[in-house]
Amino acid sequence: MDINFDMTRPLPQTQPWSEKFWEGTRQRKLLVQHCRKCDANIFYPRKFCPECWSAELDWIEASGKARVYMFSTAYDMVEPKFAEDLPYTIAYVDLEEGIRLMTRIVECEPEDIHIDMEVEVVFHELNENFHLPYFKPVKK
Amino acid sequence: MSRGKIAIVGIGEVPTRIMPERTRWDILYDVCMQAVNDSGLGKNDIEAVINVSPQAQPELAAELSFGKLPEVLGFKGCRDTCICNAGGASTSNCIRLAEQYIASGAARSVLIPHATVHSTIAVEDLINFFAQAGVDMQWEYPFGTTYNILMGMMANRYMHETGARAEDMASVVTALRSWAAKDPNSFFYQKKVPTTEMVMASSLLNTPLHKRESNVLCDGGSAMVIVSAADARKMNKPAAYKLGESVRYFSGTPILRDFHKVAEGLSLTGVEAMAEAGVTKEEIDLWNIYMAYSMNHPIMAEALGVAPRGEGARYFAEGRMSFGGDIPWSTIGDAPGRGHTGSGVSTAMYVETARQLMGKAGERQVKDCRYVYQNTAGGSGFNNIGTVWGRSV
Numbered sequence: 001m002d003i004n005f006d007m008t009r010p011l012p013q014t015q016p017w018s019e020k021f022w023e024g025t026r027q028r029k030l031l032v033q034h035c036r037k038c039d040a041n042i043f044y045p046r047k048f049c050p051e052c053w054s055a056e057l058d059w060i061e062a063s064g065k066a067r068v069y070m071f072s073t074a075y076d077m078v079e080p081k082f083a084e085d086l087p088y089t090i091a092y093v094d095l096e097e098g099i100r101l102m103t104r105i106v107e108c109e110p111e112d113i114h115i116d117m118e119v120e121v122v123f124h125e126l127n128e129n130f131h132l133p134y135f136k137p138v139k140k
Numbered sequence: 141m142s143r144g145k146i147a148i149v150g151i152g153e154v155p156t157r158i159m160p161e162r163t164r165w166d167i168l169y170d171v172c173m174q175a176v177n178d179s180g181l182g183k184n185d186i187e188a189v190i191n192v193s194p195q196a197q198p199e200l201a202a203e204l205s206f207g208k209l210p211e212v213l214g215f216k217g218c219r220d221t222c223i224c225n226a227g228g229a230s231t232s233n234c235i236r237l238a239e240q241y242i243a244s245g246a247a248r249s250v251l252i253p254h255a256t257v258h259s260t261i262a263v264e265d266l267i268n269f270f271a272q273a274g275v276d277m278q279w280e281y282p283f284g285t286t287y288n289i290l291m292g293m294m295a296n297r298y299m300h301e302t303g304a305r306a307e308d309m310a311s312v313v314t315a316l317r318s319w320a321a322k323d324p325n326s327f328f329y330q331k332k333v334p335t336t337e338m339v340m341a342s343s344l345l346n347t348p349l350h351k352r353e354s355n356v357l358c359d360g361g362s363a364m365v366i367v368s369a370a371d372a373r374k375m376n377k378p379a380a381y382k383l384g385e386s387v388r389y390f391s392g393t394p395i396l397r398d399f400h401k402v403a404e405g406l407s408l409t410g411v412e413a414m415a416e417a418g419v420t421k422e423e424i425d426l427w428n429i430y431m432a433y434s435m436n437h438p439i440m441a442e443a444l445g446v447a448p449r450g451e452g453a454r455y456f457a458e459g460r461m462s463f464g465g466d467i468p469w470s471t472i473g474d475a476p477g478r479g480h481t482g483s484g485v486s487t488a489m490y491v492e493t494a495r496q497l498m499g500k501a502g503e504r505q506v507k508d509c510r511y512v513y514q515n516t517a518g519g520s521g522f523n524n525i526g527t528v529w530g531r532s533v
């Protein structure tokens with residue numbers, strides 16, 4: 001069977017109000033959108049605050065520390081464009097700033113990953129414009 | 141409020157198979173004609189057609205959107221047609237629309253059909269569609285997530301909170317396939333039911349999901365005819381009456397879907413739908429549960445109070461939800477048992493709800509089936525719609 005898989009690595013499809021987040025990752029900073037009016041930390045970034053509809057939105061720099069909320073390690077049946085990375089672990093992590101991100105857990109064996117594990121951000125360069133925030137275990 | 145306003149009076153279905161030679165319009169002819177004939181109405185009595193939108197099949201979706209089906213079937217009395225897409229919750233919304241058509245006088249009898257043929261879609265297009273549908277293209281997709289991974293994460297969290305064992309989780313597929321093996325419309329009809337050991341021995345796709353727990357993409361279709369409850373009673377034939385409904389929206393982006401809020405929503409929709417129907421959970425004869433993935437069934441069993449907290453997976457492992465068990469559950473085997481037909485799994489489950497209440501389910505017939513609880517959910521789980529159906533008002 002002749003199958004023409006798209007092997008292009010997908011880049012984040014941004015909105016004008018999320019550009020600052022990606023700009024931050026280029027500087028090795030994990031930025032969280034913050035509402036100056038209602039004090040909410042917001043993820044994912046919006047044009048208006050989803051809590052109070054304020055346009056007074058700003059950014060704070062997160063500590064980069066988080067805990068694994070849930071995860072799954074992939075061994076097979078991912079898109080061909082991601083197959084070279086197998087096995088890899090996708091996780092939701094809870095930042096100290098009270099928001100939850102999807103990420104990958106890296107720099108450890110999959111069997112060592114567990115819920116509530118303490119992790120910290122590292123940045124994975126997709127290209128010069130995009131660095132994905134991955135997380136690695138905190139070394140005690 | 142839904143109580144006692146409409147009823148399903150006719151059903152049609154073709155076997156779920158991998159049959160590229162059977163075209164989408166082949167299926168639509170068959171299921172529509174079956175459903176209309178089963179209702180006892182004539183083709184020209186159908187006054188509206190509300191199509192369940194077929195996923196990943198843009199040409200058919202366009203044809204149905206622009207009104208082709210009533211013309212093809214020769215519905216001379218048809219006043220209007222439309223299409224509805226809410227992923228796996230499409231059928232529930234088609235039924236709601238039918239209720240409005242009927243209540244407003246726009247139509248007295250409404251046909252709701254669905255057809256899907258996955259087997260003629262290019263593999264790369266199928267993979268591409270299911271990789272991106274329901275996943276955020278900025279905050280999720282670039283990390284390499286999949287539906288399997290999303291469901292695996294939920295299952296891992298459930299196992300962490302309840303102490304459920306991987307063997308117990310794997311037993312859900314055994315339960316679902318035990319029903320499917322008795323269902324002539326299932327892809328797995330008369331096929332060996334995998335034991336828990338067989339499921340566990342199959343390759344690990346992503347933790348804790350094994351190959352035998354994943355879905356097989358298939359071709360299939362089904363349809364139903366809906367009239368007012370008053371008209372159904374006059375027809376003096378078996379029917380399935382809609383008695384109650386409740387819904388909760390969770391999130392469009394999976395990352396914003398909190399595990400506990402989802403579990404709470406699954407519970408609330410059940411409580412509210414049964415309250416509207418005026419029935420208790422002890423009166424429900426069949427839990428016709430649509431989760432698309434086996435591993436989420438224990439979460440639903442606990443949310444509905446069918447199993448005590450933390451014991452949902454064990455209930456499946458004990459065979460209580462299997463064919464012959466004491467808790468009739470997903471009697472077409474949900475998507476893992478039926479074969480996955482996109483949004484069509486939920487259509488097939490409504491058809492099964494009606495089939496059971498009409499007493500037409502053959503070997504799978506739940507004894508003296510009076511009340512069925514059925515849910516659907518859209519996308520990767522953006523909502524949950526709980527409904528209660530009865531064989532009388």
